[in-house]
Amino acid sequence: MQKPTLDISTRFGVDPFFEEVGVCIINNDVCNSNLFAGEFIDLIVTSPPYNVGIDYDSNDDTLGYEDYLDFSRQWIQNCYEWSKPHARLLLNIPLDKNKGGNRSVGADLTRIAQAVDWKYHATIVWNEGNISRRTAWGSWMSASAPYVIAPVELIVILYKESWKKQLGSKESDISRDEFMAWTNGVWTFNGESKKRVGHPAPFPRELPYRCIKLFSYVEDVVFDPFLGSGTTLIEAHNNGRFGVGVEIDRGYCELAQKRIMNSRSLFTTLREPE
Numbered sequence: 001m002q003k004p005t006l007d008i009s010t011r012f013g014v015d016p017f018f019e020e021v022g023v024c025i026i027n028n029d030v031c032n033s034n035l036f037a038g039e040f041i042d043l044i045v046t047s048p049p050y051n052v053g054i055d056y057d058s059n060d061d062t063l064g065y066e067d068y069l070d071f072s073r074q075w076i077q078n079c080y081e082w083s084k085p086h087a088r089l090l091l092n093i094p095l096d097k098n099k100g101g102n103r104s105v106g107a108d109l110t111r112i113a114q115a116v117d118w119k120y121h122a123t124i125v126w127n128e129g130n131i132s133r134r135t136a137w138g139s140w141m142s143a144s145a146p147y148v149i150a151p152v153e154l155i156v157i158l159y160k161e162s163w164k165k166q167l168g169s170k171e172s173d174i175s176r177d178e179f180m181a182w183t184n185g186v187w188t189f190n191g192e193s194k195k196r197v198g199h200p201a202p203f204p205r206e207l208p209y210r211c212i213k214l215f216s217y218v219e220d221v222v223f224d225p226f227l228g229s230g231t232t233l234i235e236a237h238n239n240g241r242f243g244v245g246v247e248i249d250r251g252y253c254e255l256a257q258k259r260i261m262n263s264r265s266l267f268t269t270l271r272e273p274e
């Protein structure tokens with residue numbers, strides 16, 4: 001019997017970097033609005049570049065702030081066009097930043113998403129517990145100009161048209177304890193080691209794992225427009241979901257493919273999505 005595939009390449013005429021049962025990696029720019037001509041996404045789990053000067057191999061992480069907001073508007077709009085009506089967007093972004101001027105990044109991107117027509121649902125605060133790395137105090141023990149830094153990031157939860165999921169397998173695979181713990185909107189777990197993964201800003205596996213189990217059905221299509229080292233797709237297909245990722249850097253696509261191949265388990269149980 002032939003294994004089911006999502007077959008994104010045939011459906012949208014895109015040239016995949018890697019496509020196998022249940023998983024598709026596309027080496028392209030997510031700001032390209034012609035990448036997909038139609039809706040296919042049930043859940044987006046992603047962390048865009050934060051524009052804080054990270055040394056990515058293919059994109060400039062030092063844009064002027066207005067250019068960064070324009071870039072954000074473009075990809076958030078594209079994701080909206082490619083999403084099914086009940087789709088959710090789980091957006092991991094900083095609360096704020098102080099490099100190159102203090103900016104309310106979390107509030108600004110949430111506002112842009114809403115302007116694009118994503119509806120706001122809630123925000124999870126991810127406590128990364130990295131307070132020990134703290135070095136900048138501003139004016140030490142003086143009210144002159146102290147710096148306040150919250151060692152947290154946000155996971156903003158948005159949806160396209162309706163919060164209630166009407167379509168899909170209707171099969172949830174979350175345990176009672178997971179559901180109770182994760183619906184408390186403060187999540188505490190450590191970040192991932194860049195060195196261990198070989199990418200400058202990887203997700204800890206726990207982040208997409210929780211988002212996927214809490215917010216999608218088994219066999220849903222999970223999308224990450226900034227795939228990086230592939231963590232979202234690893235968790236998507238290890239948990240019986242289809243996974244599609246876009247990544248601009250070919251080297252990171254190779255890394256993502258390698259990590260996915262090394263962690264695969266559930267492919268054979270997937271059916272064609274609706």
Ligand SMILES: C[S@@+](CC[C@H](N)C(=O)[O-])C[C@H]1O[C@@H](n2cnc3c(N)ncnc32)[C@H](O)[C@@H]1O
Nearest residue numbers: 029030059201202203226227228229231247248
């Ligand atoms: C914060 S990292 C994502 C890391 C990912 N969550 C992981 O677990 O490895 C952002 C990624 O977006 C990619 N990127 C930047 N601009 C892009 C664009 N316009 N289109 C697609 N990918 C892009 C970068 O190369 C980088 O790998």
